Amino acid sequence: MKKLSIIFCICTLLLCNLLAGCGSKEPAPAADYKLRVVVTFNAMKEFTQAVGQDKIHITSLIPDGTEPHDFQPTTKTMQALSKADILIYNSTGMERWVEQATQAAANPKLVIVEASKDTDRISLTEADEIRAHGQYDPHTWLSLSCAQTEVKNIAEALAAADKTNADFYRKNAAEYNQKLQALLAAYQKKFSKLEQKDFVTGHAAFAYLCRDFGLQQQSIEDVFASGEPSAQNLAKLTAYCKEHNVKTIFVEEAVSPKTSETLAREVGATTQEIYTIESSNGEKTYLTRMEENLDAIYKSLKK
Ligand SMILES: [Zn+2]
CATH class of the missing domain: 3.40.50.1980 (Nitrogenase molybdenum iron protein domain)
Structure with missing residues (x-):
């Protein structure tokens, strides 16, 4: 069933490309062009929004109410991936479908960003879980310190893709991370006394x-x-x-x-x-x- 739906997505996508393409050249981006950023689930949207604010256009791939651990890409996901400039996802352990879906979307300009890169990951211990989800616990965004690394990674990806606004993204990330750090420090102090x-x-x-x-x-x-x-x-x-x-x-x-x-x-x-x-x-x-x-x-x- 999963395979069939992926094949269906690829076919739909090929057809879309054929209809839209026909050898026409891509127009140069306008001066007020906004980066098209697709994110997977809500925490990724929050971090990306904090960094990009009004300078980017964000689309969430996983509809609200869908359990992200069980999500499977749909035709809509594939269409969004085929049109986006940047994809931001948390980790291969969280969004297992990203590699296959981005290959199928065959969008040569798509920049793929694993937000949790360089965070200090916690290994899973249950053999069944490792088989199904990979070696690490994926819930890095629920750490206020790992989240700061994720925000930085997102800011660097946006800055590289949109150099005109690079300083804006980095400044927003630094300000946001200050808030995360302040909350982290306040509760470290409180919890240490318990x-x-x-x-x-x-x-x-x-x-x-x-x-x-x-x-x-x-x-x-x-x-x-x-x-x-x-x-x-x-x-x-x-x-x-x-x-x-x-x-x-x-x-x-x-x-x-x-x-x-x-x-x-x-x-x-x-x-x-x-x-x-x-x-x-x-x-x-x-x-x-x-x-x-x-x-x-x-x-x-x-x-
Ligand atoms: Zn979870």
């Missing part, structure tokens, strides 16, 4: 966030929230929550909250939303959601 460092969540998306603050996530499901949690794992978590008097179980938007609610009821805790920033949450920015995440985790650990 004794309790473990919080309980649905899907294990927060390893990078934890590393920034010396925290530990206890999760109902694995890094990719696939399959049902085992009874054994649930029993262990229940015992953990009772022993440590855990009052909050965090729930991510894309994960079914049912198991979290059951666990919360069992141990006398309440559930609270935590953002993975894989999809949008109304008008909330990356910074707002990260601050709300940190504040909620902090309050849940402070006794």
Whole structure:
């Protein structure tokens, strides 16, 4: 089924190119030409928007509400890739389809940017996960320090593609990174004073966030929230929550909250939303959601 849909995409694309092309020359870009940047999921959009602001045109490839870990490119994705100047994605472990899709799009001018390049990645430990998702945990954007590297990488890619506005992109990136750094420093200070460092969540998306603050996530499901949690794992978590008097179980938007609610009821805790920033949450920015995440985790650990 996957193969068929990719072949279909390629055929549609070839046809589009044939109809549009016919040997005509590309017109030179106008002076007010805006870079056409395609991004994969919401955190990539947030970083790119902060850097490019009104000087670029952004299109998201993964529709809101679609779980980015399960996304498969469609004809629409291929059309966007065939017309774009730059593609910004997080990592091969997150968007596994990028290599194949960009090859199929055969857009010679497309610059492909892996935003998480040069971040210090955390290795996965489960053999099944490594087989399905590669060697590393992909959730780098949930670290305020890795995010700064991603923002820098995006700014350099935009600066290289659009030299007229290079200073504008670099200045925006520096200003944005100052805000990320300030939030990081403020919560490093707060978390360092706490004794309790473990919080309980649905899907294990927060390893990078934890590393920034010396925290530990206890999760109902694995890094990719696939399959049902085992009874054994649930029993262990229940015992953990009772022993440590855990009052909050965090729930991510894309994960079914049912198991979290059951666990919360069992141990006398309440559930609270935590953002993975894989999809949008109304008008909330990356910074707002990260601050709300940190504040909620902090309050849940402070006794
Ligand atoms: Zn995830």
